[in-house]
Each structure stands twice: as C-alpha cells, then as structure tokens.
Amino acid sequence: MLRNITIGQYYPVDSYIHNLDPRVKIMGTFVYIISLFLVPNFIGYGIVLLFLWMLIRISKVPFSYIVRGLKSIIMILIFTLGLNVFLTPGEHVLFQWKFIQVTGEGIYIALFMGVRLILLIMGSSLLTLTTSPIQLTDGIENLLSPFKKIGVPSHEIAMMMTIALRFIPILLEETDKIMKAQMARGADFESGGFIKRAKSLIPILIPLFISAFRRADELALAMEARCYRGGENRTRLKQLAMKKEDYKAIVIIGSLVIALVLLRMV
Amino acid sequence: MVVAQGLTYEYHIRDEQGKVEQTEQALKSINLSIEKGQFVAILGHNGSGKSTLAKHMNALLFPTGGTLWIKGMDTQDEDKLWDIRQSAGMVFQNPDNQIIATIVEEDVAFGPENLGISSPEIRKRVDDSLRAVQMTEYQGHAPHLLSGGQKQRVAIAGVLAMKPECIILDEPTAMLDPSGRKEVLDTVYQLNQKEKITTILITHYMEEVIRAHRVIVMEQGEIVMDGTPKEIFKQVEVLKQLGLDVPQVTELAYMLRKEGIPISDEILTIEEMVESLCQLKQK
Structure with a gap:
C-alpha cells in the first residue's frame, strides 16, 4: 500500500523531455x-x-x-x-x-x-x-536564486528538498517494517472506528520519529565529514x-x- | 600521515539538572603513528573507543587532551578543518544515512561540489571514483534500489572523489550480509594496493583484518596490542581474555596445537592451513 505513490518518483529513460532544462x-x-x-x-x-x-x-x-x-x-x-x-x-x-x-x-x-x-x-x-528530483531541486534553486537578495534561502530549500526526497523511500520502507513488527505482536490497524484507527498509528509514529531523528543526526555528521558548509562557494556537477x-x-x-x-x- | 600524541577524549554524563555526574574517558592518552600507504585495522568491541578515535581523525570530534595531526595539520586548528576533512575521508556504518543525493553520481559529486571544484573536473573525478569501486554501470541509479554492499561502495566512491590521502572506514560492513561484506572489503583492499591510499579500517570482524599491514587492538580507550596480523593472532589467549575472537582457521590451529600437533601459530587463511596440514602429513 505504501508503494504506489508516483508523485516524486522519477522514471529513468532517455527522452527529449527528460533532457530538457x-x-x-x-x-x-x-x-x-x-x-x-x-x-x-x-x-x-x-x-x-x-x-x-x-x-x-x-x-x-x-x-x-x-x-x-x-x-x-x-x-x-x-x-x-x-x-x-x-x-x-x-x-x-x-x-x-x-x-x-x-x-x-x-x-x-x-x-x-x-x-x-x-x-x-x-x-x-x-x-x-x-x-530527477535532483534536477528538480537544481531548477528550483536556480529559479529562486534571484530572490536570495530579499532573504530567500534558495540553497537551503533545495538541500532540504533533496534530503527529503532521498529519505522518502527509506522512511516508507521503515514504516512498513515497523507496521509488520507491530502486527506480528498483535497490533490491529484495520478494525475499529476512525479514532481507534488513528490511535493505533501512535505505536508506528513514535518509533518512526525516533529513527528519523537518529538518521538526521548521522546524515548531518556524514555531510560534515564530506566538507558540507552551506551553499557558499559550492559548485555543481551539472551546470x-x-x-x-x-x-x-x-x-x-x-x-x-x-x-x-x-x-x-x- | 596520522600522528597522535597523548590523545585523550573525555565526555561528561550529566544528570537532569545538567550537573556533571560522571566523567568518562573514551580515549586515554593514545600515542599512535600511521604511515602513508599503510593499511591499518583497528579492532575492539563496542565501547572500546575505536569509533571515537575515528571521529577524531576526521575532525568531527576534538581531543580534550593531547594532539592529533593529520598530514601535519593539527585537528584543533579551525582554519585547517576543511583541509583535514578533505584529506581524511570517512565512511560510516549505515549506508543509508550517508548517501545524500537521490542519484548515485550526484552523491559521489557531493564532496567535490562542497570543495568548490569546477564542473568538468567533478565529472572526471566522479567517473574515476565510480570506476575504482566498479560501480560505473550504476551511476544513474537511485541509491535506495542498490544492495547494502553497493551502497557502501558508492559511499566509498563519494569519499574517493574528494581525493583524500587517507580513508577511515568506521565499521563499514557491520550492517551488510556476507556477500556485501566481501564486496566492500575487496574494494577497500584494492584501493589501498592500487591507489596507495592510507586506509584505516575499524571493525570487529576478525576475518576482515587478515590482509591488513598492521592491526591495532583497542580496549577501554587504550591501545592494548599493535602489530602485524600474524603477531596479533598468535596471542590467542590474550585476545580471548579481551573478549575477542580469532579467525576460525587460527582458532583451529590453536586447538590442534593444544592437542600436541606441531602446527604453525601463524596460520590466518584456509590456504595456509591446507599447506601446513599437507606438510605435516609428509613428515
């Protein structure tokens, strides 16, 4: 059920439209x-x-x-x-x-x-x-860059989007895993009214959030280790x-x- | 390449009011010198301080006492911070949490992009690095579709693209299956041999360090053993006391020797075992 979300899913083929700016x-x-x-x-x-x-x-x-x-x-x-x-x-x-x-x-x-x-x-x-999401964020960063002067953090927005996109599949997979683990212990996500079902999501969300924070921490470390220091003086692979x-x-x-x-x- | 003198790292455990309850020493006055081109494995189990040591080499943590030099640069020198991180690249344990971009080649480019390198040069570095880890055919793939071993190779390529002189791998295989582990290790050893990159491999798998030039065993923030793999694994009893295993074949040789069979105590691989067993038979 978590797999069929196409918005934000890149279909990699080589075509005229794929190659557009x-x-x-x-x-x-x-x-x-x-x-x-x-x-x-x-x-x-x-x-x-x-x-x-x-x-x-x-x-x-x-x-x-x-x-x-x-x-x-x-x-x-x-x-x-x-x-x-x-x-x-x-x-x-x-x-x-x-x-x-x-x-x-x-x-x-x-x-x-x-x-x-x-x-x-x-x-x-x-x-x-x-x-590709990365091209998309490149494009957005570029389109927003004129607004940098009035304080729009275009690079930061783009970086946040890239990371969000990168972690969507990972967190989806994780949600799936947590759900299965809770189901194996007898959790019931399907029956009951709306409120009961919403409540039954709490044991999924808490571990998911904790793991997301842990990942964020590690990712920040990994980015620093690779010399990330914000958008200043940064070049791009693909101009x-x-x-x-x-x-x-x-x-x-x-x-x-x-x-x-x-x-x-x- | 890497020199540590009296390197100490302390951290405080605080209670709820923020008062220091206890001070722990993760590293206790470490003296260490690693030469260029060496392959050094650091062994030790959880809490031995090996990861803390690794994070110091990348200037992610700073010593509370003593000094650590990378390529002659003091890691506490803030002006040199980025130079240090560029010359000592780091690969972490969890492959998912260190890949930043959504396309393999873009991720490899992340490091050089941060260094402000021109884009044709980045292109070249990305291609070279992917070739070095044999991941060229996956350059357009999404990282989440790769296997653990492949992701780790991408992470290694990402570090290589910054042209470091030294790579520090902090338990790169801990989350991989056996085939992924082999894949990553073969890549790492190959890079050390071909590209002459100083490699520091942190692990708790004994089998992984057999091919290293030098093995350092850590325990409670101190270096307790230091030598070639053969020298280290000879001391089966000492290792066992530290709660560490020896490679299976070495263990077998140790047990045979205990039973009075005159077999060498320097056996690390299956081939060496076969060899010495055959010699025994001929006698």
Missing part, C-alpha cells in the same frame, strides 16, 4: 497549470489532452505510470465531483430531495472541474516523472544551461497558451 520544465508546468484555468469549454480540454498525450508519448513514460499518480487524489476528486453535482443551483433540475438537488449545470460543472483536476495531476506528475531544444519547448508551450486564449476569445 529543469527550469524550462518547471516553468512550463506552471504555465500549463495556469492555462488549464483559461480553458473555456471541453474543446479546450480536448486541445490540452492532445497536447498532454503528445508530451507523454515523447517522454516515453508508460501511460499507466501517469494514471497511477491519479490514485492519490481519488478522494479529492470524488469530493469535488460530489460537491459540485449536489450543491450547484441551476435551472435544469434533474433530481431533488430536500435541499439537495442535482442539476444539469451541476453535472456539467462537476465534469468540468473533474477533468481539470485530472489533467492538472497528470501534467504535474509528468514533470516529476521526467525530471544548468539552456539548449536549442529548451527554446523550442518554450515555443511549444507558448503556442498552447495562445491557442487556449484564442479559443476563449472566440
């Missing part, structure tokens, strides 16, 4: 998300979907990987759909029970929002699937440099935005 990909994803909110109707979504499908094909990431990322938002999706279906007032009432009513407009808006959410997650998981392909990608994403703006004006 992370800054372009991050900004591109931003633009993509904003452009989703520009979409006026389902035709617009058709265009976005086509665009996304092309990107996925170029990226060589299996489609199932991207769909898997949707699992994590299924609750939010159902919640959004439900709220919109039942609580949107409108003229074409299809079904009414006390204050709850289902209207044609409600269903339309629910579908509209649902598709938007799905496209949003698919698009952003494409970013994390094609960009970010914009290539011809990156400019092409900017043009492509720009044309998507223009297409959607045009669609909105028509």
Whole structure:
C-alpha cells in the first residue's frame, strides 16, 4: 500500500523531455497549470489532452505510470465531483430531495472541474516523472536564486528538498517494517472506528520519529565529514544551461497558451 | 600521515539538572603513528573507543587532551578543518544515512561540489571514483534500489572523489550480509594496493583484518596490542581474555596445537592451513 505513490518518483529513460532544462520544465508546468484555468469549454480540454498525450508519448513514460499518480487524489476528486453535482443551483433540475438537488449545470460543472483536476495531476506528475528530483531541486534553486537578495534561502530549500526526497523511500520502507513488527505482536490497524484507527498509528509514529531523528543526526555528521558548509562557494556537477531544444519547448508551450486564449476569445 | 600524541577524549554524563555526574574517558592518552600507504585495522568491541578515535581523525570530534595531526595539520586548528576533512575521508556504518543525493553520481559529486571544484573536473573525478569501486554501470541509479554492499561502495566512491590521502572506514560492513561484506572489503583492499591510499579500517570482524599491514587492538580507550596480523593472532589467549575472537582457521590451529600437533601459530587463511596440514602429513 505504501508503494504506489508516483508523485516524486522519477522514471529513468532517455527522452527529449527528460533532457530538457529543469527550469524550462518547471516553468512550463506552471504555465500549463495556469492555462488549464483559461480553458473555456471541453474543446479546450480536448486541445490540452492532445497536447498532454503528445508530451507523454515523447517522454516515453508508460501511460499507466501517469494514471497511477491519479490514485492519490481519488478522494479529492470524488469530493469535488460530489460537491459540485449536489450543491450547484441551476435551472435544469434533474433530481431533488430536500435541499439537495442535482442539476444539469451541476453535472456539467462537476465534469468540468473533474477533468481539470485530472489533467492538472497528470501534467504535474509528468514533470516529476521526467525530471530527477535532483534536477528538480537544481531548477528550483536556480529559479529562486534571484530572490536570495530579499532573504530567500534558495540553497537551503533545495538541500532540504533533496534530503527529503532521498529519505522518502527509506522512511516508507521503515514504516512498513515497523507496521509488520507491530502486527506480528498483535497490533490491529484495520478494525475499529476512525479514532481507534488513528490511535493505533501512535505505536508506528513514535518509533518512526525516533529513527528519523537518529538518521538526521548521522546524515548531518556524514555531510560534515564530506566538507558540507552551506551553499557558499559550492559548485555543481551539472551546470544548468539552456539548449536549442529548451527554446523550442518554450515555443511549444507558448503556442498552447495562445491557442487556449484564442479559443476563449472566440 | 596520522600522528597522535597523548590523545585523550573525555565526555561528561550529566544528570537532569545538567550537573556533571560522571566523567568518562573514551580515549586515554593514545600515542599512535600511521604511515602513508599503510593499511591499518583497528579492532575492539563496542565501547572500546575505536569509533571515537575515528571521529577524531576526521575532525568531527576534538581531543580534550593531547594532539592529533593529520598530514601535519593539527585537528584543533579551525582554519585547517576543511583541509583535514578533505584529506581524511570517512565512511560510516549505515549506508543509508550517508548517501545524500537521490542519484548515485550526484552523491559521489557531493564532496567535490562542497570543495568548490569546477564542473568538468567533478565529472572526471566522479567517473574515476565510480570506476575504482566498479560501480560505473550504476551511476544513474537511485541509491535506495542498490544492495547494502553497493551502497557502501558508492559511499566509498563519494569519499574517493574528494581525493583524500587517507580513508577511515568506521565499521563499514557491520550492517551488510556476507556477500556485501566481501564486496566492500575487496574494494577497500584494492584501493589501498592500487591507489596507495592510507586506509584505516575499524571493525570487529576478525576475518576482515587478515590482509591488513598492521592491526591495532583497542580496549577501554587504550591501545592494548599493535602489530602485524600474524603477531596479533598468535596471542590467542590474550585476545580471548579481551573478549575477542580469532579467525576460525587460527582458532583451529590453536586447538590442534593444544592437542600436541606441531602446527604453525601463524596460520590466518584456509590456504595456509591446507599447506601446513599437507606438510605435516609428509613428515
């Protein structure tokens, strides 16, 4: 159950999209998300979907990987759909029970929002699937570095992200191990109401936290031993440099935005 | 390379009010000199002070008495701190807790990046180091998908990339399975032979130190034995008193000798055992 989290999981293949500058990909994803909110109707979504499908094909990431990322938002999706279906007032009432009513407009808006959410997650998981976490943090560090002057600790943020990403699989594995160990001693995580189940997590969280602190301590020591002294005078193995392909990608994403703006004006 | 003179480390055990309850000496006036290119194994069980000694060599801990020089640099000299850590690289016990990056080659690059080396030079060092530990084919992998032995080799490569003259390995094999242990040890011994890197291996596995040039046995913060593996393991009784084992084959030879069979007391490996048994038979 702890394995199927794709957000933050890199799919290592060699593709045009994998080789793009992370800054372009991050900004591109931003633009993509904003452009989703520009979409006026389902035709617009058709265009976005086509665009996304092309990107996925170029990226060589299996489609199932991207769909898997949707699992994590299924609750939010159902919640959004439900709220919109039942609580949107409108003229074409299809079904009414006390204050709850289902209207044609409600269903339309629910579908509209649902598709938007799905496209949003698919698009952003494409970013994390094609960009290694380290490139991602490099990109973020680089994009944030102009704000260093106003006190944004861009290097520290990037380092914290790198370490967090590095330890996610380790801590997940550890959680799994602790759960099994507690289960072997008769702990029950499945039955009972919400509160009882939440309470049964305490014997997992306490050892997990203790071990996380211990790891943090050792890691800090190991980093110091390897001469880590903050971001000053630090060089990088891979310097970010914009290539011809990156400019092409900017043009492509720009044309998507223009297409959607045009669609909105028509 | 490494010289210690009267090296002492004390720490205080405090009660809840922060008052010093007890003062423990983890290292008691250690005198030690390790030459360049040597392979030195430090043996001792938990609490013998061997890890504390290792942390001093990397300037992660500072002596409370005496002095420790690495390459002629006093570890208490704050200006030299980074030079010391660069020349004496350290590999820790838990492979998971010393890999910082999420890609093997990025992790190897972490040290040189901190030293402010130019990126083409980092690239070269990363490639060289990964080749030296035979992990080149894994350079793009995520560390959490590697085996324990492979992770430890990555950690070694990470230290190598800083071009140290000395590597200190603090129980690098304690958390590995037997095949991983062999993998890491073979790498370490090879690096010592080929690259002439001074190696200090801290361990409590007797089998691991047979190939070392010199073995130091520690007990309660003091050096109790110091010599070649053959000299050390000859003294089976002394080692047993210290609560340490001898390699299995040496133990066997010891038992045979006790039974009156005239067999050498310098047997450390299976091959040597076979050899001397065959000679016995011929007589």
